Amino acid sequence: MKSQKKYFIKTFGCQMNVYDSWRIAAMLDARGMVASKDVADADVIILNTCSVREKATNKVFSELGRIRDAKKSGALFGIVGCVARETGAKAFHRIPDLNFVLGPQSYHRLPQILENPDAKLLNIDLGGLEKFDEMPQIVHAPVVSYIPIQEGCNHCCTYCIVPYTRGPELSRSFNDVIRDTLHAAKTGAIEICFLGQNVNGYKYTDENGKIYRLSDLIRETAKMPEIQRIRFTSSYPTEMTDDLIQMFKTEHKLLPFLNMPIQSGSPDVLKRMNRPYSLDAYIKIINKLRDARPDIQISSDFIVGFPGETDNDFEQTLKIAEQIKYINSYSFKYSPRPHTAAALMPNQIPENIKRERLAVLDSALNEIQRKFNEKCIGKTLPCLCEGADKTGHHLIYRTPYMQQCIVACPKDTACPTMANIKITAANRASLRGEYVKN
Ligand code: 5AD
Ligand code: SF4
Numbered sequence: 001m002k003s004q005k006k007y008f009i010k011t012f013g014c015q016m017n018v019y020d021s022w023r024i025a026a027m028l029d030a031r032g033m034v035a036s037k038d039v040a041d042a043d044v045i046i047l048n049t050c051s052v053r054e055k056a057t058n059k060v061f062s063e064l065g066r067i068r069d070a071k072k073s074g075a076l077f078g079i080v081g082c083v084a085r086e087t088g089a090k091a092f093h094r095i096p097d098l099n100f101v102l103g104p105q106s107y108h109r110l111p112q113i114l115e116n117p118d119a120k121l122l123n124i125d126l127g128g129l130e131k132f133d134e135m136p137q138i139v140h141a142p143v144v145s146y147i148p149i150q151e152g153c154n155h156c157c158t159y160c161i162v163p164y165t166r167g168p169e170l171s172r173s174f175n176d177v178i179r180d181t182l183h184a185a186k187t188g189a190i191e192i193c194f195l196g197q198n199v200n201g202y203k204y205t206d207e208n209g210k211i212y213r214l215s216d217l218i219r220e221t222a223k224m225p226e227i228q229r230i231r232f233t234s235s236y237p238t239e240m241t242d243d244l245i246q247m248f249k250t251e252h253k254l255l256p257f258l259n260m261p262i263q264s265g266s267p268d269v270l271k272r273m274n275r276p277y278s279l280d281a282y283i284k285i286i287n288k289l290r291d292a293r294p295d296i297q298i299s300s301d302f303i304v305g306f307p308g309e310t311d312n313d314f315e316q317t318l319k320i321a322e323q324i325k326y327i328n329s330y331s332f333k334y335s336p337r338p339h340t341a342a343a344l345m346p347n348q349i350p351e352n353i354k355r356e357r358l359a360v361l362d363s364a365l366n367e368i369q370r371k372f373n374e375k376c377i378g379k380t381l382p383c384l385c386e387g388a389d390k391t392g393h394h395l396i397y398r399t400p401y402m403q404q405c406i407v408a409c410p411k412d413t414a415c416p417t418m419a420n421i422k423i424t425a426a427n428r429a430s431l432r433g434e435y436v437k438n
Contacts, residue, residue, distance in 0.1 A: 005033045008042035012059065013050025015233065016104075016195055017081055019146040021048045023135045024080070024107060030136040031114070039070045044114065048107075049083035051161055053335035057083050064095050076100070076117055080107040082165040085124045086338065092120060104166055105151070108134045126152075126167035133176065137183055143384065143417060144398075145189035149177050149217060150196035155236060157263070158274045158341040159303060159334060162197055169197075171204045174212040181221050190417060191229040191384055192221055200235040200244055215243040222253045228418055229253060229384060229400070234301075235260045238277050240285045248293035255400045256293050257328075260285075261301035265320030266313035269306050272345065279320065286324060297372070297401045298324055302331040304361055305354030307345035309334075314357050318364055327372050328402050331361045366428050373403060373426035380436050381405075383421045397421055397433070405431040 007028045011021040024046060025035060036042045045067055050056045060083045067077055078084075078100030079091060085103035092098055100113045103124035108131040113121040129151060138145075150171040153163050181192055194217060196202060202214040214232060221230055230253045237260055247254050262282060264270055270277065289296050302317060321329075333354040336343035376399070383397035383405055395415055397405040405421055421433035 005043040006036035006041055007033050007044040007046065008036050008039050009046045009048060010063070011048045012056055013048075013052065013082065015146055015193070016148060016151070016197070017048050017050060019148055019195060020081065020104070020107060020131075021046075022138050022142075022146075023131070024048070024110065026136045026138045027108075027110065029139070031111070039067055040072060042071070043075050045071055045075060045077035046110075047077075047079045047081075049079050049081040051082040051086040051165055051337070053332060054337065055335065057086065061094060064098070068095065068097065076113060078102070078113070078121070080104070080110070082161070085165045086161065088124050089122055092122070105129070105131060107131060129170050129172055132172060132180075137180070139187065141184035141187040141189040143188060144191045144193060144386065145181075145184040146193050146195050147177060147181050147184065148172070148195045149214070149232075150199060150202045153197040154201070155198060156274055158272065158345070159306065159337065161337040161340055164339040166197055169201055171196075171202050174204050174206065174216065177217055178220055181217075181227075182224065185224045185226040189227065191231070192227055194218075194230075194232040196232075197234065198236050198239065199232045200239045200241070213241070213243060215241075215247050218244075218247050218251055218254055222251045227253065229255055231255045231257060233259045237262065237282050237285055240289070242288075245285075245288050245292050248289060248296060255402075256296040257299070257401045258289065258296060259299045259301075259328075262320060262324075263301060263303050264306060264309070264313065265317035266309070267316075269309055269313050272308060273303075273306060273342070283324075297327045299328040299402075300324070300326045300330075302329065302361060302365075303334050304331060304357040305334040305349040307334070307342055307349065308347040309349055309357075314360075318361065321361065321364055321368065325368050325372065326365065327369050329365050329369075331358060331365065333358050370426075370428040372401075373428065373431055376401075376403070376423045376431060377426055378423065380420050380422045381433075383419055383433070385415060385417050385419070399423075399431065403431050404429070405433045407433050407435065410435065 009021050011017050049060045076099040078098055080102045081104050084101045091101045100121040105127050106123040109123050152167040152169045154169045156163050200214050204212045381399045383399050386396050388395055394406050399405055420436040422436050423431050423433045425432040
């Protein structure tokens with residue numbers, strides 16, 4: 001019997017890439033291939049790449065060098081995603097035996113290289129979102145299922161390569177999103193996370209001129225009995241419209257947790273970032289969210305060391321982090337990217353200052369997180385199980401605020417997927433808890 005062909009996929013970057021990799025895997029599964037964890041054993045090797053920071057891009061090329069040495073002869077290897085779009089044909093110059101380079105909106109063309117392995121395949125067009133309809137569905141949806149609803153971004157923040165790599169905003173049709181969500185619900189999903197670079201900018205107009213927004217998707221999804229938790233990421237502050245804010249009041253399946261990056265607490269830096277909102281406007285939106293859902297927690301992304309950022313600008317970032325009490329946040333050193341305006345700005349900040357500011361901000365954010373986690377001790381929270389830890393003796397649950405909560409495996413009963421968990425201990429990184437008998 002002929003042995004089954006194997007594929008190896010490694011994913012870098014955001015949830016959108018994670019989802020795209022799932023769809024690529026589903027496509028290869030449908031062609032009779034099987035996943036492998038070993039590059040040396042694989043017939044097709046795919047790196048799904050991220051170019052949002054320079055370090056991520058460099059990682060891809062060092063990884064490609066390692067793969068070239070480790071792969072078996074005749075195996076196909078290539079890159080998909082944002083580095084493919086950023087690098088284009090130049091990737092073949094850097095790694096001449098690379099077989100394919102496919103941008104984030106053309107990875108559904110991968111079968112072409114499987115059918116014609118002697119050719120080189122390059123496609124980095126921004127071709128729209130056909131990929132979602134041309135690829136086979138994920139057969140068994142994960143408990144937490146990501147559903148992309150829009151891709152690309154019209155905001156043009158001056159540091160960000162995404163408008164170049166993923167193109168202008170495109171929203172999928174309401175019916176397509178609901179069809180995919182229903183499929184996920186029927187095949188195992190309990191939590192739905194709607195995805196988009198600018199997810200709350202979702203706007204779809206049907207043939208009759210009817211406009212659908214993210215709030216419509218949430219309302220429809222909340223009707224699905226299998227789905228118990230809904231969230232979405234990542235949101236642009238000024239697109240947090242009242243209809244969406246009201247969802248936090250009316251739809252209890254919507255988790256009380258929102259990622260709404262502020263990036264900097266300095267009005268001057270925000271202006272140069274081309275993020276034209278005032279701190280007052282941002283805080284007003286948070287207050288409206290807290291009126292709608294008093295326990296809502298906000299997470300943010302931050303960039304430190306943006307060109308021209310002074311000590312005073314940085315102090316203002318620390319101040320806003322303390323004021324909003326962000327949890328589960330990410331902070332990054334500014335990284336100059338090709339095709340962006342900020343890369344050409346004067347007063348680029350030296351690496352050592354960026355590193356120092358990042359350490360200060362990280363420790364402030366960690367302290368806020370630790371205090372929030374400790375405040376949860378004694379509370380009972382409805383949590384979703386995401387699997388066992390490495391020892392197999394504990395289960396990892398997620399609280400409604402996306403904290404990790406570790407629970408000892410029950411000896412006599414099956415592990416419930418959704419459970420009420422009483423929080424018994426906390427540190428900065430995680431919580432510990434125990435089941436509450438209903
Ligand atoms: N340098 C550093 N961080 C960046 N991000 C986007 N572009 C850059 C860059 N050039 C961060 C932003 C964004 C997150 C996904 O990545 O904080 O929200
Ligand atoms: Fe990039 Fe987000 Fe700004 Fe869009 S809103 S340009 S994706 S940082």
